Amino acid sequence: MTTAHTSKQTAAEGISSGDIVLSVDAMGGDKGPAPIVAGLSHFLRKRPGARVLLHGDESQLRPLVQKRRLSGQVEIRHAPDVVAMSDKPSHVMRHGKASSMWSAIEAVRDGEAQVCVSCGNTGALMAVSMIRLRKVEGVNRPAIACLWPSRNASGFNIMLDAGADIRADQDDLLMYALMGASYARNAMGLSRPRVGLLNVGVEEHKGRAELKVAQDLIARAASRGEYEYIGFVEGGDLPSDRVDVIVTDGFTGNVALKTGEGTANLISERLREAFRKTPLSRIAALLAATSLRRLSKRIDPRRVNGGVFLGLNGTVIKSHGSADETGVRAAVEMAYQLAESGFSKRLAARVASAAALAQDDPDEEATEDAAGSPASAGSPGAKDKKKS
Amino acid sequence: MTTAHTSKQTAAEGISSGDIVLSVDAMGGDKGPAPIVAGLSHFLRKRPGARVLLHGDESQLRPLVQKRRLSGQVEIRHAPDVVAMSDKPSHVMRHGKASSMWSAIEAVRDGEAQVCVSCGNTGALMAVSMIRLRKVEGVNRPAIACLWPSRNASGFNIMLDAGADIRADQDDLLMYALMGASYARNAMGLSRPRVGLLNVGVEEHKGRAELKVAQDLIARAASRGEYEYIGFVEGGDLPSDRVDVIVTDGFTGNVALKTGEGTANLISERLREAFRKTPLSRIAALLAATSLRRLSKRIDPRRVNGGVFLGLNGTVIKSHGSADETGVRAAVEMAYQLAESGFSKRLAARVASAAALAQDDPDEEATEDAAGSPASAGSPGAKDKKKS
Structure with missing residues (x-):
């Protein structure tokens, strides 16, 4: 990966240590870098304190950034290669080091930026994020959380997994509940999010066997995870106001998202x-x-553009491949909010404490007040009152 | 089950052997029998040749039928019990013989009516249908097919399974493709329906392992099933005009339906x-x-009210529990069209011939022109030109 000299200088001028810095892959989208720079321009006008590291082909990016007079807030990081939508993740992991996507993730890994945003190939973005940022201790499968328009006051629900991985067992689903609740607290300001598990009916006896086991695990972890478990929910509840976080496997979540x-x-x-x-x-x-x-x-749908990768050491936001400037702006704004809240560290702390509790203290878990019953799952008993 | 005497007499007067006769469960819906009789009334005015066996509590049904002057076309079959939405299927199978649902299915079993329509509990309706009508030879899991508003000329696509069973292996998915194509021919007049398999992406390498196997089976059976296999489709294709029949397992289909x-x-x-x-x-x-x-x-959504149970010896239509008269009318009209086309027998013949071919002639299958390739799957080679 080549880093252009001029951009390093811009960095030295423009970015100081207390800033919120976003790392943006300019090249991954279906429409090239123009809508990405346009979306950034709208965002940066509203957020004069924000800084952006913009990764991609410098000869294409330089004129776009200059035309919109963004040089004071944007630093270009030259990366000659582009990950195509058709590239297999395994190929990108082996040969993608000179790509703008890789470079954008690397900036988060190195601590230069707090959040990475890319419109590129989802599979490749997740694969490179996993090898470079690594999974948070205690997380087996990272997930993609998306926002779903709903009747809630915030206007949205959170659904995960939206397709990071097509499988998920009961432990993964529990982890999704913990991570989704943490995301709801930090992105939507809900102190005690309501969590539901997606199924084909709300009755206890319905659905797949692993969902019944997951239901017990999620109900038991409710006080520790500082969420309220409301039980099974159906597809029709995705836009409803009786739930904030909807947990499901990546296959079902992906189909539901695209169907909606x-x-x-x-x-x-x-x-x-x-x-x-x-x-x-x-x-x-x-x-x-x-x-x-x-x-x-x-x-x-452009207003809710941006799936957030959860369960990695660093926050990565996947924007739609076909996002226009409105979509890019929404994704970058979300990235800013998550960076500002220190979300990545809070989530890691939450997951680590839950994993530690589950391992160290099986007895406490078994006798916990909330054990096994969704109705009593919201009872007090949480020790960790941090917003994580 | 008690059959009231007066209704037997009405039957003798009103129904002759060449008529299209529908068997309607009047009691299963959330709103009681009134919207069901109202919906029937609209339908019967447009279809003067149709006859209806109406199952339920005679003391409630008699005044509704008389008020709308339907006695000439409607025969009441007294059944004192009602299946509740909360009743478990196993309970209904043991104790439901005096219910209107049971009575409605029994009329199809006995050959008195061609199609059964019920607004009742889906699980119980499928369970009773399975034990009384029995599965068609060659079908392991019956499916529920639903209509999906789409950009196609007909205005609809067909999706199955919409939740008859939460599991489906590759052989079940193949059977869904055959049954769905037969339904598309008979209900929508498509001579060679386009079949797609629901997945998280259209690329060959994506999705669950059993879907790749199912994809091969469905592609190979295309010429014999007289459909064109177009490959994987995504949630966003449910309303699209590039496919007519979307095949998926009951869990995913149910979530997609309710999400839409x-x-x-x-x-x-x-x-x-x-x-x-x-x-x-x-x-x-x-x-x-x-x-x-x-x-x-x-x-x-009321215009597409009615999931059709496929794979049974007899056609059963499940109308929404909360259907109003518009919804009931749509479901009954669909029942009439399927009865008129002799759908039930056509589907059984199609499935039997496919199952027989697969069993008797493995060599032919292996060397068949369409084998394994979606691109060539639409090639000629079908022998059975009946509309089944």
């Missing part, structure tokens, strides 16, 4: 058709323009 | 809010009323 997006897109398409249909409906569209813009903002 | 419904409901809710927001938007709503009604009709 596909359904929203179909409806938006038909809504536009309906308003173009007749002269009257075209006038109506004009009159309702403000309300419709507000609606389309509320259901715009 | 939940997303559509959230958006509709917010759309209504947007139009109530300001005086201008309320005027706009009036101007666009026709277009919006057309839209809400197109995305109304």
